[in-house]
Amino acid sequence: MIWIVLIVLLLLMAGCLGISGFVGWKLTHPLRLPLDDSPENYGLTYQEIEFTSRTLDVKLAGWLLTSANQDSDSPMTLILSHGYAGTRLEKGLPALSLAKRLVEAGYTVLMFDFRNSGLSSGQMTTVGFSEKQDLLGAIDWVREHQPGKIGLIGYSMGATTSLLAAAEAPDIAGVVADSPFSQLKSYLSQNLSVWSKLPNFPFTWLILTILPRLTGIDPHQVDALIAVQQIYPRPVLFIHSQDDMAIPFTQSEKMWRMHQDRFEFWKTEKAGHVGTYQLYTQEYTSRLLAFFEHLRN
Numbered sequence: 188m189i190w191i192v193l194i195v196l197l198l199l200m201a202g203c204l205g206i207s208g209f210v211g212w213k214l215t216h217p218l219r220l221p222l223d224d225s226p227e228n229y230g231l232t233y234q235e236i237e238f239t240s241r242t243l244d245v246k247l248a249g250w251l252l253t254s255a256n257q258d259s260d261s262p263m264t265l266i267l268s269h270g271y272a273g274t275r276l277e278k279g280l281p282a283l284s285l286a287k288r289l290v291e292a293g294y295t296v297l298m299f300d301f302r303n304s305g306l307s308s309g310q311m312t313t314v315g316f317s318e319k320q321d322l323l324g325a326i327d328w329v330r331e332h333q334p335g336k337i338g339l340i341g342y343s344m345g346a347t348t349s350l351l352a353a354a355e356a357p358d359i360a361g362v363v364a365d366s367p368f369s370q371l372k373s374y375l376s377q378n379l380s381v382w383s384k385l386p387n388f389p390f391t392w393l394i395l396t397i398l399p400r401l402t403g404i405d406p407h408q409v410d411a412l413i414a415v416q417q418i419y420p421r422p423v424l425f426i427h428s429q430d431d432m433a434i435p436f437t438q439s440e441k442m443w444r445m446h447q448d449r450f451e452f453w454k455t456e457k458a459g460h461v462g463t464y465q466l467y468t469q470e471y472t473s474r475l476l477a478f479f480e481h482l483r484n
Contacts, residue, residue, distance in 0.1 A: 203389055203390065203393060204393065204397070206385070206390065207385075207390050207393035207394045207397055208397050208401065210383050210385060210390070210394060211394045211397055211398040211401065211402075212401065214312075214382060214383065214394075214398075215311050215312055215313065215314075215398070215402055215404070216303070216310070216311060216312065217271070217272035217303075217312055218272075219274075219303070219304060219305065220272070220273060220274050220276075220278075220304070220305070221274075222274055222275070222276065222300075222305050222306055223276075224276050224281070224283060226250055226252055226283060226286070228283070229283050229284070229286075229287045230287070231252050231283070231286070231287060231290060232252065232253050232255070233250045233251060233252045233253070234250070234251050234253075235248070235249075235250065236248070236249050236250065236251050236297075236299075236328070237249075238299075238324050238325065238327070238328040239324055240302065240317070240320045240321045240323075240324040241320040241321075241323035241324045241327065242317070242320040242324075244309075245302045245307060245308045245309040245321070246307065246308045247299050247300060247301070247302065247307045247308075247321055247324060247325070248299065248300055248305065248306035248307050249275060249297055249298055249299025249300065249325070250275065250297070250298045250299070251295065251296075251297050251332075251333075252286055252290050252295065252296040252297075252298070253290070253295055254290045254291070254292075254293050254294060254295060256290075256291065256292070256293040257293050257294070257295065258293050258483070261335065261336075261483045261484055262295065262333070262334045262335030262336075263294055263295070263335050263336045263337070263338060263360070263479065263482070263483045264294070264295040264296070264297060264329045264333045264335065264336075264337050264338075265289055265294050265295070265296050265297070265337075265338045265339070265340055265479065266296075266297045266299075266322070266325050266326065266329065266337065266338070266339050266340070266349075267282055267285075267286065267296065267297070267298045267299075267340050267341070267342075267345075268299075268301070268318075268322055268339065268340070268341035268342065268345030268346070268348055268349050269282065269300070269301065269304070269342055269344075269345045270342045270343030270344045270345050270346075270366075270461060271312065271314060271343060271344040271382075272304070272312065273304065273342075274300050274304050274305035275298040275299050275300050275305055276305075277342050277345075277461070279342075279459075279460070279461045279462060279465065280342070280461070280464045280465060282298060282342075283298075284464075284468075285464060285471075285472070285475075286298060288472045288476075289475070289476075292476050294479065295333055297325060297328075297329060299321075299325055301318045301321050301322075301345070301348075302317060302318065302321055307321075311402065313402070313404050314344055314371060314404075314406075314409065315344055315347050315348045315351060315371060315409040316371075316404045316405065316406070316408060316409050317404075318344065318345075318348045319348050319351040319352050319355075319409075321348075322339075322348050322349065322351075322352040323352050323355065323356065326352065326356050326359070330358075335483075336358075336360045336482065336483060337356075337358065337359055337360060338359065338360050338361050338362070338363070338479050338482060339352065339353055339359055339361075339362045339363070340362075340363040340365070340475070341362070341363070341364055341365065341367070342365045342366060342461045343365070343366050343367065343368075343433075343434065343460065343461050344368075346363075346364035346365050346366055346367035347364070347367040347368055347369075347371075347409065347411045349362050349363075349364060349367075350362060350364055350367060350411040350414045350415060350418065350423070350442075351409065351410075351411060351414045353414070353418050353421070354413070354414035354415075354416075354417035354418050355417075359418075359421065360421065360479075360482040360483075361421055361422045361423065361424070361478065361479065361482045362418065362421075362422075362423045362424070363423075363424045363426065363475055363478060364423060364424070364425050364426070364439065364442075365426040365427070365461055365463065365464075366426070366427050366428070366431055366433075366434050366439070366460055366461045366463075367411060367425070367427075367434070367438060367439060367442070368411070368434050368438045369410075369411050369412050369438045369439075369441055369442050370409070370410050370411065370412055371406040371407075371409035371410070372395070372406040372407050372409075374434070374438065375391070375395060375406065376391065376395065378433075378434070378435075379391045379394060379395065381432070381433055411442060412441070412442060412445070415442045415445055415446065415450070416445065419445075419446045419449055419450075420446070420448075420449050421449070422449050422450065422451070422478070422481075422482070423442075423443075423449070423450045423451070424450075424451045424452075424453065424474065424475075424478050425439040425440075425442060425443050425450065425451065425452045425453070426439075426453045426455070426463050426471075426474075427439040427440070427452070427453075427454060427455070427463075428454070428455045428456065428457070428458035428459065428460075428462060428463055429454055429455070429456055430456060430457055430458060430459065431458070431459065431460045431462075432459065432460065433459075433460035434460060436454055439452060439454075440452060440454070451478070453474060455467060
């Protein structure tokens with residue numbers, strides 16, 4: 188009887204390990220979404236661009252949207268960073284709608300696909316670990332090709348990635364972080380089931396134990412709490428809905444509380460994950476333009 192129980196337990200353990208490894212692999216290898224919209228549909232002037240990640244291991248594809256209203260005395264380029272398993276379109280906004288408003292206000296806008304997304308190369312999504320290098324590559328490209336200051340706008344994973352990159356790029360004037368997580372390891376320890384669709388026990392612990400060994404990703408290095416200390420005293424605008432069920436607003440709140448003299452926190456209501464722009468379009472646009480206008484002049 189004892190042997191039967193042991194065999195059943197071993198089979199259950201093997202099953203849990205197999206499921207955890209498979210789901211962990213799927214989470215780092217999400218299906219690519221199509222790039223099924225274009226700046227042309229919004230009447231925007233743009234060029235296709237390509238650049239390499241700071242680590243030179245992947246080629247990244249994007250658009251540079253230019254403005255006829257750009258202020259030649261204080262030009263500024265804003266780089267948009269999309270969320271997990273998305274593309275430069277960030278369909279939840281949609282990003283092209285926001286980009287049009289930014290371009291009309293005189294900003295140059297760069298939109299691109301992270302590795303393993305859209306039209307960029309790469310085979311694995313790392314939730315900020317390597318995406319930071321992608322964004323640093325975009326910053327390098329702007330430095331070389333565009334005059335003036337640089338600002339960052341990011342969504343979800345892209346928001347956290349923007350904070351990580353700004354910490355290593357002291358010339359970034361400011362960051363808008365919409366719905367970021369503060370620390371990847373602690374966030375996933377509490378919320379991985381949102382993405383894995385598996386019960387928290389025993390799968391969250393198993394996935395977080397197996398995944399770094401399979402992928403080489405160190406989630407401890409994706410730490411925006413440390414990053415915001417390095418960004419300060421440069422300004423950050425955090426945007427987060429208190430009704431976000433994917434990433435709790437407290438993730439933004441704890442970063443904002445670290446430097447309330449330079450950081451802003453716009454906590455909204457009734458919006459889902461990265462849903463504030465869609466629900467409060469005019470106010471969202473006004474807040475972003477006011478934030479960057481102060482930095483541009």
